[in-house]
Amino acid sequence: MHRDRFYTLIASCPDRVGIVARVSGFISGYKGWILETSLHAQPPDEGDATGHYFMRIEVRADSLPFMLSELRERFRPIAEEFGMEWKITDSAVKKRVVILVSKQEHCLYDLLARWQSKELDIEIPCVISNHDTFRGFVEWHGIPFHHVAIDSGDKTATYARIRHIFEEADGDTMVLARYMQVLPAELCAAYPGRIINIHHSFLPSFVGARPYHQAWAKGVKLIGATCHYVTAELDQGPIIEQDVIRIDHTDTVADMVRYGKDIEKTVLARGLRYHLEDRVLTCGNKTIVFR
């Protein structure tokens, strides 16, 4: 967590000799001051003969002799040389996060508390819900609220409207803060790595509906929550963060729901922060999280 403006470079490419030297040499050649460097070499395996390299570097903006656009231009040849997927973001540009909720309050209150105190230093252009429950609470915070009811017959119009609102809001990230609805495959495909869900189980256990009932029936001794990117396959997207809490035989499903809420909101907030700080890189269906 830094106070000064900085640029964040994240990149991945096939592994080979000299990647770090080339990138860090580029930065130091302009006297760029590196605040944080995270590097990871994924060794070769069956599906990846060369192995893969992942990096995230924060550079103080005022240490470089040019602006962000020029930084990008000058870095481009290096990226092409190594076959990188890459981007450079600017800490001064706040991410725009659209929150989707249903009727459960805990993640929404939690995210707005973090936003209000600037712990999460983001814009929330709007909140979308299939119920009108939290309109007053959201609007009191000065945030627009959209009630998009779900037509159980044809959901096409519903999700077209949500997509339209997200586009109008110029959203970077969509957060399903216990939205309790399954997004259609087209919507998932439209925003890969940009829709984040919190699932109320320790995945891959208890996929789908009513995971606390499933956990109770199975008699597990810990319950958990999973923050993951949304893909077309339900509850199967890349996992960003997980945690668990201990329960015992005295806990009913209602108790589990209550304990679970504390894990859900914490895991969602941690995962979202990693994502917003560009700390999450995907590698197939897995994530590299440069905590």
Added chain:
Amino acid sequence: MHRDRFYTLIASCPDRVGIVARVSGFISGYKGWILETSLHAQPPDEGDATGHYFMRIEVRADSLPFMLSELRERFRPIAEEFGMEWKITDSAVKKRVVILVSKQEHCLYDLLARWQSKELDIEIPCVISNHDTFRGFVEWHGIPFHHVAIDSGDKTATYARIRHIFEEADGDTMVLARYMQVLPAELCAAYPGRIINIHHSFLPSFVGARPYHQAWAKGVKLIGATCHYVTAELDQGPIIEQDVIRIDHTDTVADMVRYGKDIEKTVLARGLRYHLEDRVLTCGNKTIVFR
């Protein structure tokens, strides 16, 4: 967590043969339906030659052939026979919790979210603060807000006013939700076992001010929070609940503060719930928590 109305008996007394038999015999003699029973025998030690017995029993209200007042009357002789400290509470009577805050939002948002969803099924007659920061937020929830500024010269009037507000509100419990002020000894003494604080360290480490700075300087690998009853001695009252979270060398004090907030609000909410459900009995400066 039960839906039906129930009475909760909590009691402690010197240990001897026959306590459980006598109390459970009393209840079953009236066909009372026991929902939950927790018992604990504290063995004799240096300061307690006989050992002590602690119990908590929930009985369904509609299973008994009389009202609460008569239950208390009929139980009194048993309590006297065994030398019990005891009380019987009624799940239909909501506890009245007065919250004191300063300028940090996380515990306040968290408690109001739990109250709003009835996860915490309590009355919040008012919120008191030494700053006006959260007036709008609290009042939007329909809860009166009292700004009681602190006169750094003479705090007597300040705390007299707080005590007056608490009394007028008919408060059962006072919660210091990161209030950041040291209560005077008289106030602590006036409400033993009724004032709950959340301290932002894993006590007994890092008593007093700026515990995260202390933790950073010491280089600990986990940080924590402690929910405890307030006594005249700073941060020394009986501990109700604690938890920790892992940190590492990359975390600054600001990061610790951020991680700590998640632990603080969770630990406070758990400790407060145990207290409100009459699950906490004290034994000297320690607690029995019948989770």
Added chain:
Amino acid sequence: MHRDRFYTLIASCPDRVGIVARVSGFISGYKGWILETSLHAQPPDEGDATGHYFMRIEVRADSLPFMLSELRERFRPIAEEFGMEWKITDSAVKKRVVILVSKQEHCLYDLLARWQSKELDIEIPCVISNHDTFRGFVEWHGIPFHHVAIDSGDKTATYARIRHIFEEADGDTMVLARYMQVLPAELCAAYPGRIINIHHSFLPSFVGARPYHQAWAKGVKLIGATCHYVTAELDQGPIIEQDVIRIDHTDTVADMVRYGKDIEKTVLARGLRYHLEDRVLTCGNKTIVFR
């Protein structure tokens, strides 16, 4: 953990008014000194119209005016009245635990360390293995070692031999301390609630072979272990204890195996202790653990 000899009564029965009163009245009628009482009412649900009651009571042996056999005789009518499944055990009679291992050392070393220091106050009449690897180590501790090789063609003789050794050893409990073999259904059925396994995943995730490889492929952020009773259905028996440890993207399968070993041995030791102290009661495919 008590020093004095005590009897442990565990019992379960359909729930109704007066169970605790009757049982505790019985004990106090003979001036029995209760050291520890644990009670649990499982509410009615779809499969159990009345609900079920579970209890575990420790009574100091020297506080009763008769021997164990007479205690059992005198308690029998109460058990019959309430339709109890029950037993009474004697802390002075050490449980006899037969350990089965393969080629992994961690659970075996761990159990023998606990046995050697009397932390686990048990008899280990023998260790059985499908490899000869640990013969020297086990025999050095003065414990007989049986190498029972597995004939990949017909395993009937193998398991008949194991069963014979267990019977000859007068074993109470069989512990699969990373035995890595699937027991035949007949053997499981012969000792219900008496065979304990440690599975190297957080069940129900990653049933079967190579769970760390499964966990790696899935990209989970925590890995775990599960101690459970063995039933005919692989990795599906009642769960006694579980725990997890955090991993991240830098951890290879080999790292997971290494971290996992620490969780496995700890979870196995905790679950085994609960079992040996008669703290585990089963309720369908779930457990009540009176920790």
Added chain:
Amino acid sequence: MHRDRFYTLIASCPDRVGIVARVSGFISGYKGWILETSLHAQPPDEGDATGHYFMRIEVRADSLPFMLSELRERFRPIAEEFGMEWKITDSAVKKRVVILVSKQEHCLYDLLARWQSKELDIEIPCVISNHDTFRGFVEWHGIPFHHVAIDSGDKTATYARIRHIFEEADGDTMVLARYMQVLPAELCAAYPGRIINIHHSFLPSFVGARPYHQAWAKGVKLIGATCHYVTAELDQGPIIEQDVIRIDHTDTVADMVRYGKDIEKTVLARGLRYHLEDRVLTCGNKTIVFR
């Protein structure tokens, strides 16, 4: 955890532009294949005006065109240019770890299990103890055992003998595996950053003797253990690793001791592994642990 031979460079120096570029450029200039890179910039604070930089880099030995001695020679000018404290170690050279124990078995069994399975790929030239308890166990493993009794009058000779044994054994690291004795200041000073202790509390809570008794008296809800470097000031050296476990009011001091043992051995093993893999750098009285 890598199979192939590699060299590990660890270094720290005042922070400035170009450190990573220079070092990684040096390695890639010889086509060195980097397996793992960890970097950390400690920002300036009151006691350190420039900030400090820490690094750890693993390079595959067979990717470099020269031997270790030449690698060191060629790297030396860079180290001098940046004012580095540095060293380069070779994964093919096993560290020599001397273990000191008293009468508790858990850490000793645990370390020997890890050594026996090569999870800890080290040499154990000998075990030293102030009691003869574990002679047979240690010698059975083929490891020399030295009983060095402690003369309660004058301990000078005792520690001179221990130091002599350590020197004769050509020890790299001394591990106090619940040795239960306070080392004299001279011995601590002789091996800075080379003596590792496991303390049975979550430091800085409960320094000194009988920490579980202290924890019981205080009524904490979690107990812990701390692995740290030994310095002349008791239990105050740089912390390498810590962990905790939950307890409750039913746990006696004896129960805490038992739970604590599981935390102690795990925390010691983790901390020792970090140390042996050259993942621990010190920064004043704190550690950077490149996990």
